[in-house]
Structure formats: C-alpha cells, structure tokens
Amino acid sequence: MIKAMRAIAGDLGQLRRLTGMQIAHTVLTGLPVAFLFLVIRELIGPREGVDVRKLAMYCLVISLIMIVNLFLASKVYLFSYLKSINITTSARLRLADHLRLLSLGFFKRRDPGEISALMLQDMTKVEQLFSHLFNEAVAFVVLPILMALCFLFQDLRLTALMVGTVAVALPLLALGQKAIDHFGARQIASRNRAASRTLEYLQGINVLKAFSLTGQAFSRLDQALLTLKRDCILLEAGAAVPIMGYAVLLDLGVAGLVLLATFLLFHGKLALVVYVLFMVVGIKFFEPLLNFALFFSELRYMSLAGKRISAIFGERPLPGGKGGQEPADYGIVFENVSFGYNPGRGIVHDLSLAFPNGAMTALVGPSGSGKTTLTSLMARFWDVGSGRILIGGVDIRDIDSQRLNSLFSFVFQEVYLFQDTILENIRVGRKQATEEEVVAAARLAQCHDFILDMEDGYQTRVGEGGATLSGGERQRISIARAILKDAPIVVLDEATASMDPENELNIQRAIGALIREKTLVVIAHRLRTIVEADQVVVIDQGRATEVGTHEELLANGGLYASLWREQLKTGGWKFAKRAAAADS
Numbered sequence: 001m002i003k004a005m006r007a008i009a010g011d012l013g014q015l016r017r018l019t020g021m022q023i024a025h026t027v028l029t030g031l032p033v034a035f036l037f038l039v040i041r042e043l044i045g046p047r048e049g050v051d052v053r054k055l056a057m058y059c060l061v062i063s064l065i066m067i068v069n070l071f072l073a074s075k076v077y078l079f080s081y082l083k084s085i086n087i088t089t090s091a092r093l094r095l096a097d098h099l100r101l102l103s104l105g106f107f108k109r110r111d112p113g114e115i116s117a118l119m120l121q122d123m124t125k126v127e128q129l130f131s132h133l134f135n136e137a138v139a140f141v142v143l144p145i146l147m148a149l150c151f152l153f154q155d156l157r158l159t160a161l162m163v164g165t166v167a168v169a170l171p172l173l174a175l176g177q178k179a180i181d182h183f184g185a186r187q188i189a190s191r192n193r194a195a196s197r198t199l200e201y202l203q204g205i206n207v208l209k210a211f212s213l214t215g216q217a218f219s220r221l222d223q224a225l226l227t228l229k230r231d232c233i234l235l236e237a238g239a240a241v242p243i244m245g246y247a248v249l250l251d252l253g254v255a256g257l258v259l260l261a262t263f264l265l266f267h268g269k270l271a272l273v274v275y276v277l278f279m280v281v282g283i284k285f286f287e288p289l290l291n292f293a294l295f296f297s298e299l300r301y302m303s304l305a306g307k308r309i310s311a312i313f314g315e316r317p318l319p320g321g322k323g324g325q326e327p328a329d330y331g332i333v334f335e336n337v338s339f340g341y342n343p344g345r346g347i348v349h350d351l352s353l354a355f356p357n358g359a360m361t362a363l364v365g366p367s368g369s370g371k372t373t374l375t376s377l378m379a380r381f382w383d384v385g386s387g388r389i390l391i392g393g394v395d396i397r398d399i400d401s402q403r404l405n406s407l408f409s410f411v412f413q414e415v416y417l418f419q420d421t422i423l424e425n426i427r428v429g430r431k432q433a434t435e436e437e438v439v440a441a442a443r444l445a446q447c448h449d450f451i452l453d454m455e456d457g458y459q460t461r462v463g464e465g466g467a468t469l470s471g472g473e474r475q476r477i478s479i480a481r482a483i484l485k486d487a488p489i490v491v492l493d494e495a496t497a498s499m500d501p502e503n504e505l506n507i508q509r510a511i512g513a514l515i516r517e518k519t520l521v522v523i524a525h526r527l528r529t530i531v532e533a534d535q536v537v538v539i540d541q542g543r544a545t546e547v548g549t550h551e552e553l554l555a556n557g558g559l560y561a562s563l564w565r566e567q568l569k570t571g572g573w574k575f576a577k578r579a580a581a582a583d584s
Contacts, residue, residue: 028069101317122305165253176242327392331357337387362530365539409482413494429484445480
C-alpha cells in the first residue's frame with residue numbers, strides 16, 4: 001500500500017508530516033488516560049486521605065490536554081482534508097498527462113469504461129484513503145501500542161493477555177486481507193466491465209433502439225450487471241468471515257481480561273487500584289482494534305484502487321525525442337518499416353516509401369490493409385517494430401515529442417468535439433489563438449455562416465462529441481482546427497467519405513484552404529477524389545504494391561485499376577422496384 005501511495009502522492013513528505021501530527025494527536029488522546037489512573041490511585045489508593053490539590057491539578061492538566069488536543073485535532077482534520085484534495089487533484093492531472101504520453105496501443109488493449117473508472121471512481125477511493133482512513137489507521141495502531149506500554153508497568157500478566165489476544169487475532173485479519181485482495185480484484189474488474197457496457201449502451205442507444213435491444217434485451221449490459229452483483233456479494237461474504245472472527249477473538253480478550261483480573265483480585269494477587277485501572281481503561285485498549293476491523297475491508301479495497309492507479313503510472317510511455325533535432329523539410333520517408341499491434345501479428349511488412357515534401361500522396365487499398373496505421377506511425381502514435389521513419393532526413397525518434405506533434409494536422413472521418421463552445425473547439429488547434437484568428441480559420445473552413453446562424457454564435461455550446469451538430473458541420477469545424485494549427489503536414493483520413501454533395505463541396509473548398517503549400521497525405525476509398533494526386537500508393541496487406549500517378553496505375557492494370565473499375569460500376573447503383581428486385 002505504501003508503494004501505491006508513494007506513486008500517487010509523488011512525494012511522501014507531506015504524508016510524513018501528517019503522520020507526525022496524527023501521532024501527536026493520538027498521544028494527547030491517550031495522555032488523559034494516564035492522568036485518570038493517577039486520579040483513581042489518589043481516590044482508592046492505600047494512603048490515608050485524599051489530596052484535593054493533587055486531584056485539582058490532575059483535572060486541570062486533563063482539561064488543558066483536551067483543549068490542546070481539540071485544537072490539534074481540527075488542524076489534523078483540515079490538513080488531511082486539504083492535502084488529500086491536493087494530492088488526488090495533482091494525481092489526476094499527472095495521470096492524464098501520463099496517459100497522453102502512452103502509445104495508442106495501451107488504449108486499444110483497454111475498454112474506455114476501465115480508464116474512466118480509474119480516473120473517477122478509483123481516484124475517489126484514494127482521496128478517501130488520504131483524507132480519512134489514513135489518519136484513523138495511524139490512531140488505531142499507535143494508541144493500543146502506547147496503552148500496552150503503560151499497562152506493562154502496572155501488571156505484566158494482564159498486559160500479556162491483552163497483547164496475546166491481539167497476536168492470536170491478527171492472522172485472521174491477514175486472512176481477511178487475502179480474501180479482499182482476491183475478491184476485490186474480481187469486483188473491480190466486474191465494475192469496470194459494467195462501466196464499459198453502460199458506456200457502450202448509452203453511446204449506441206440509436207442502434208439498440210433500431211434493433212429492439214434496449215433494456216434487458218441488451219444481454220451484454222444485463223450480464224455485466226449480474227456479474228457485478230455476484231462479485232460484490234462474494235467480496236462482502238469472503239471478507240466477512242475472517243474479519244468477524246478477528247472481532248470475536250478481541251471480544252473474548254475483553255472477557256478474559258475481566259475474568260483474570262477478578263480472579264487475581266479475589267486471591268490477593270492484584271491491587272484494587274490496578275484492577276480498577278484495567279477495568280476502566282484496559283477495556284478501552286480493544287476499542288480501536290475493533291474499530292480497525294470495521295473499516296479494514298474498506299481500507300484494503302481502497303489500497304487496491306491505489307495499486308491499480310500505481311500500475312498505470314508504471315506503464316512506460318513512448319521514449320521522448322533523443323536529440324531534439326529539427327527536420328530540413330517536411331518530406332516523409334519510410335525505410336524498411338515493419339509493425340504489428342500484437343506480437344506475431346504484423347500489419348506493416350518491410351515497407352519502404354517516400355512522401356515528397358509539398359506534394360499530395362494518396363493512400364488507397366482494401367479495408368484493413370494498413371493505410372491508417374501508416375499515418376499513425378509517421379506521427380509516432382506508436383513506435384515501429386523495425387526500420388525507421390524520417391521527416392526531413394531526421395529519424396522521428398530524434399525529434400522532440402512536442403515538436404513532432406506540432407508538425408501534423410489530422411482531419412479524421414469521425415470528428416470528436418468537446419462539450420464546450422464552438423470557439424473553444426476550434427481553438428483546440430492553437431490554444432493561444434485570438435478570437436479574430438479563430439473566426440478567420442472558420443471562414444476558410446466554410447463554417448462561419450452556419451455558426452453565426454446559431455443563437456449564441458461562436459459561444460454556442462455543443463453536446464459531448466458534437467452531438468448537437470450535423471456530420472458536415474462537425475467536419476468543417478475539424479478543418480477549421482487544422483487551419484488554425486497551420487501544421488506543415490496534413491493528413492486527411494476519409495474526410496469527405498459520408499458527406500452529401502452540398503457538404504462535400506463546402507468541405508472540399510475548406511480542404512483547399514487547408515492544404516496550400518503543405519505535405520499532404522490522403523487516405524481515400526473514393527478514388528475520384530484523388531485523381532490529381534502527385535502520387536498514388538496502393539497498400540495491400542501492409543505492403544506498397546503499386547506507386548504512381550492515377551493515369552500510370554490505370555495503365556498498369558493492377559489492383560488500383562481493378563478498384564477503379566469496380567467504383568465505376570457501383571457509381572451507377574440504385575434501388576430497384578420491389579417486383580423487379582424479386583425477379584432479379
């Protein structure tokens with residue numbers, strides 16, 4: 001748990017200070033017990049008469065200790081609360097920044113619900129660990145130790161019984177810890193699956209409605225929630241038996257303390273004042289240990305959340321650029337590049353290819369052939385398995401990561417807009433841009449007019465993912481982002497694939513403004529959109545099988561020519577009348 005806390009907190013210095021304050025608070029909590037013993041000894045001790053002045057002094061000291069402790073308790077509470085908020089806020093930001101540095105392969109291996117649960121639910125658990133349970137854990141451990149040391153000087157036999165009871169009970173607590181670790185890991189995995197299925201359910205609600213799969217009919221969500229229910233029950237039941245056994249043994253220790261102390265008193269082997277001390281104060285020895293059992297399962301569960309977060313921090317990001325070198329131009333060269341998302345399953349195979357500086361290169365080929373993978377590799381979303389990629393003669397691994405990111409503008413087929421204003425969504429391209437620069441980019445992207453038609457203009461807030469806008473509107477805002485960024489390399493990934501003719505014309509004009517004097521890489525399935533490309537590269541099963549202009553590839557009669565002929569045929573496709581379709 002300490003390792004996980006260190007990974008999340010970064011520096012444990014503040015936690016050490018908090019621990020010291022909590023120990024001081026615990027000592028002050030226990031000190032009145034010692035003075036209470038002095039009061040009891042004064043009242044029922046063997047000496048004749050009661051020294052009222054001593055009693056008054058003891059009571060005054062107890063009162064002062066309690067006042068000081070009250071002040072310290074408020075400081076501990078405030079300090080722990082503020083520090084826990086600061087620690088978890090900083091940890092969330094560091095985690096978000098760390099996730100940004102990881103390769104996209106990390107995200108391909110995990111459900112989105114798992115990552116969101118990590119950022120929200122697990123971090124909330126850790127926050128509670130730092131703000132409340134850490135303090136209580138310190139108190140529950142320190143206070144019995146201090147009391148045992150004090151009792152040791154009063155009666156070794158009774159103290160040995162108390163400490164021995166705890167020693168016998170602790171293995172049950174350790175067994176409970178193992179049960180929580182086992183069943184807790186299963187419950188967290190089930191919780192994350194349920195979160196992913198819920199997210200999937202909400203995002204795909206239109207498809208589910210269309211196919212009558214809402215509610216219990218959506219078996220993936222139904223099964224995930226039933227599994228979560230089962231694992232929650234197993235977690236509680238699995239931990240309950242050993243922890244309850246621990247509590248029962250401590251209760252037996254209290255009973256044993258009373259019986260042994262009474263036996264020793266009646267046989268004249270224990271002074272009355274010591275008997276009263278153990279009956280009044282000794283029983284209090286077991287209270288923090290019993291309370292510790294009550295929240296132990298929650299403490300362990302929170303520590304599991306901390307370990308999960310710590311494991312993410314342990315994921316190695318892509319190495320940063322070694323030399324911080326600057327490319328001479330923006331031509332891109334692949335040299336004998338091979339790559340696979342999973343070991344033993346290659347996507348790109350020993351590919352060598354050049355994307356000339358300032359030229360338009362189109363990537364075409366069957367779905368799944370590796371076109372998008374190539375654009376991801378050149379931007380270093382992943383590192384190549386072998387070979388190297390150069391920009392302006394410099395290996396991209398020798399270019400500073402931030403600088404490399406600044407060289408690329410991407411316009412994807414699927415556009416994601418943030419739940420913010422249109423102005424801020426365009427400003428994603430360059431955060432320092434003025435409002436005038438944003439408007440200028442919007443004009444070039446052919447979206448200024450429809451933005452002004454909205455009630456709040458550029459201050460109009462869009463739904464998550466841009467749900468309140470049409471596909472064409474989202475696409476043009478995406479292009480405005482790219483125009484505002486003004487990167488020297490532009491990648492268009494099927495940017496007009498699903499547009500109606502009017503929107504496609506507007507987007508083509510916007511793209512024309514974006515790509516002036518840029519190195520342009522276009523992924524296209526509709527071949528008529530790239531007939532004027534400087535070079536067309538046919539990608540098939542991770543290899544560049546054909547390279548040339550549109551006319552050259554048609555003359556070659558290869559895969560490109562075959563794709564072209566097929567698209568000419570499908571261009572005349574239309575719905576037939578029902579009867580004619582039945583006849584055919």
